[in-house]
Amino acid sequence: xxxxxxxxxxxxxxxxxxxxxxxxxxxxxxxxxxxxxxxxxxxxxxxxxxxxxxxxxxxxxxxxxxxxxxxxxxxxxxxxxxxxxxxxxxxxxxxxxxxxxxxxxxxxxxxxxxxxxxxxxxxxxxxxxxxxxxxxxxxxxxxxxxxxxxxxxxxxxxxxxxxxxxxxxxxxxxxxxxxxxxxxxxxxxxxxxxxxxxxxxxxxxxxxxxxxxxxxxxxx
Amino acid sequence: xxxxxxxxxxxxxxxxxxxxxxxxxxxxxxxxxxxxxxxxxxxxxxxxxxxxxxxxxxxxxxxxxxxxxxxxxxxxxxxxxxxxxxxxxxxxxxxxxxxxxxxxxxxxxxxxxxxxxxxxxxxxxxxxxxxxxxxxxxxxxxxxxxxxxxxxxxxxxxxxxxxxxxxxxxxxxxxxxxxxxxxxxxxxxxxxxxxxxxxxxxxxxxxxxxxxxxxxxxxxxxxxxxxxxxxxxxxxxxxxxxxxxxxxxxxxxxxxxxxxxxxxxxxxxxxxxxxxxxxxxxxxxxxxxxxxxxxxxxxxxxxxxxxxxxxxxxxxxxxxxxxxxxxxxxxxxxxxxxxxxxxxxxxxxxxxxxxxxxxxxxxxxxxxxxxxxxxxxxxxxxxxxxxxxxxxxxxxxxxxxxxxxxxxxxxxxxxxx
Numbered sequence: 051x052x053x054x055x056x057x058x059x060x061x062x063x064x065x066x067x068x069x070x071x072x073x074x075x076x077x078x079x080x081x082x083x084x085x086x087x088x089x090x091x092x093x094x095x096x097x098x099x100x101x102x103x104x105x106x107x108x109x110x111x112x113x114x115x116x117x118x119x120x121x122x123x124x125x126x127x128x129x130x131x132x133x134x135x136x137x138x139x140x141x142x143x144x145x146x147x148x149x150x151x152x153x154x155x156x157x158x159x160x161x162x163x164x165x166x167x168x169x170x171x172x173x174x175x176x177x178x179x180x181x182x183x184x185x186x187x188x189x190x191x192x193x194x195x196x197x198x199x200x201x202x203x204x205x206x207x208x209x210x211x212x213x214x215x216x217x218x219x220x221x222x223x224x225x226x227x228x229x230x231x232x233x234x235x236x237x238x239x240x241x242x243x244x245x246x247x248x249x250x251x252x253x254x255x256x257x258x259x260x261x262x263x264x265x266x267x268x269x270x
Numbered sequence: 271x272x273x274x275x276x277x278x279x280x281x282x283x284x285x286x287x288x289x290x291x292x293x294x295x296x297x298x299x300x301x302x303x304x305x306x307x308x309x310x311x312x313x314x315x316x317x318x319x320x321x322x323x324x325x326x327x328x329x330x331x332x333x334x335x336x337x338x339x340x341x342x343x344x345x346x347x348x349x350x351x352x353x354x355x356x357x358x359x360x361x362x363x364x365x366x367x368x369x370x371x372x373x374x375x376x377x378x379x380x381x382x383x384x385x386x387x388x389x390x391x392x393x394x395x396x397x398x399x400x401x402x403x404x405x406x407x408x409x410x411x412x413x414x415x416x417x418x419x420x421x422x423x424x425x426x427x428x429x430x431x432x433x434x435x436x437x438x439x440x441x442x443x444x445x446x447x448x449x450x451x452x453x454x455x456x457x458x459x460x461x462x463x464x465x466x467x468x469x470x471x472x473x474x475x476x477x478x479x480x481x482x483x484x485x486x487x488x489x490x491x492x493x494x495x496x497x498x499x500x501x502x503x504x505x506x507x508x509x510x511x512x513x514x515x516x517x518x519x520x521x522x523x524x525x526x527x528x529x530x531x532x533x534x535x536x537x538x539x540x541x542x543x544x545x546x547x548x549x550x551x552x553x554x555x556x557x558x559x560x561x562x563x564x565x566x567x568x569x570x571x572x573x574x575x576x577x578x579x580x581x582x583x584x585x586x587x588x589x590x591x592x593x594x595x596x597x598x599x600x601x602x603x604x605x606x607x608x609x610x611x612x613x614x615x616x617x618x619x620x621x622x623x624x625x626x627x628x629x630x631x632x633x634x635x636x637x638x639x640x641x642x643x644x645x646x647x648x649x650x651x652x653x654x655x656x657x658x659x660x661x662x663x664x665x666x667x668x669x670x671x672x673x674x675x676x677x678x679x680x681x682x683x684x685x686x687x
Contacts, residue, residue: 083567087591134591141324141325145324145325145327145328146313146319147321147328148314148319148321149321175315179313179314179315179317179319180314181314
């Protein structure tokens, strides 16, 4: 199999254990050299509120969310948003290289929950030809219960203050019943300020959801 | 016209696209017209796109490629270089010029350090003087960066553009373009002479898309330069299907340094370095700069650290994704770094004065015979130091090592022609 980023063949070190493993073999989509450029977030020292790397205590931003009256999302993320990851996102979302949606799927194994996807705007879907968040997680049982009204400026083009002032644009789709659900995990590609995910959680609570809401993203 | 000779997607174009000829960017059966490959992938929305050349902007079915004319420049006298070719270089250069004049494909097979660039000057000048367009393409950005200033000096009055991924778009039309082979995909029937340097180098070898790009970017003659040409190209040359000139001697007339073998156990590499290597490095760094090639990027840090404890000279390591790659190579060239531990990234296009070469684990399957010849070719490039040492540290004698050594020996006994 060829690496999705560099096209070189991927070497898998077959061991007896792997061959007879009952859990199945993880099939990497990236080669070792390409994988190495990305920085994993050490979960043991990540912020318990937002998953930020190297912040074992609740970070200042999370304390602000708490003070503003939001129940924390206990967000988890796998990778840091450094230069190589920015280049990956540019190729996937910017250039629209749909193949890359598979790149990290063998790493994206969140604990089981009811997975609810953060939706993208219809206009973006038309231009890209795919939903980049759905692509990253399409190996999981997903629910598309949220919908998003079109906003004039995408989050990616705003600074921090602009992002935090973004008004609510999410709502729960009609005919979705949240009654029998106790735990929801929101899924997104990137956690920057948390504004998007806290809006999504608000929308679920506004629709009458009373359980716990956590969140997960590929990048923080 | 800033886009002369280019073929672009609408999203690339900042001027009026109606002056260009629009052609479908993908054929009905799913072949990408820009890169010629038929490996499309379907987007969830139902349309196909080409993943092969997506880095240059995505080609989706239904889109157009806009092809801009490449008009002639006024005739001129372009060559400002006043150096002289050696008799052997002159012979090869004349053969090349002849092929270019009859618009024929040509292979120039010249050993590492033969002075290939200078041999090109008469052929390039002949095209520029007639108002034509010349492209000089190399697979690696480092080689493009090294070539551009040399060409700018040799053709001081000619407009020169440099094109690689991430470089700003050209502001005006240029007669001489130095570019990465990847960027060739953006040109269509543009160049009256297109030179492809280091044709055997990754990623050009085996890459059909770039071969297609080269053939489509050119409208005159295509010239391949190589120190280690493929069998296919050599056969075409020997059968007379394309022009061929061979230059088995370096410009200074001395033979290529022949690699010597050192037998060591590999088992403890990279954690423990062979004593023989340490002893040799200790004496080498007093007289030479040293390139130490290793087969695995993971070896760079432990080996660099171990050497820093043993040797009292400036030691650095470099690899393809290193942010400071350009600065480190400059510091090595200027003598601020004495010992450079590197992956094959520095195997070609780098000329260092008085440079010894050591290849650690030269028997690794990662080193093909071409790479071994190129690495050995970093040594002995200067006229006052043509016999810099080259050592291959091995545990097993491999086929690639044998091919590399016999090729170098053969070249050292061959006559030019």
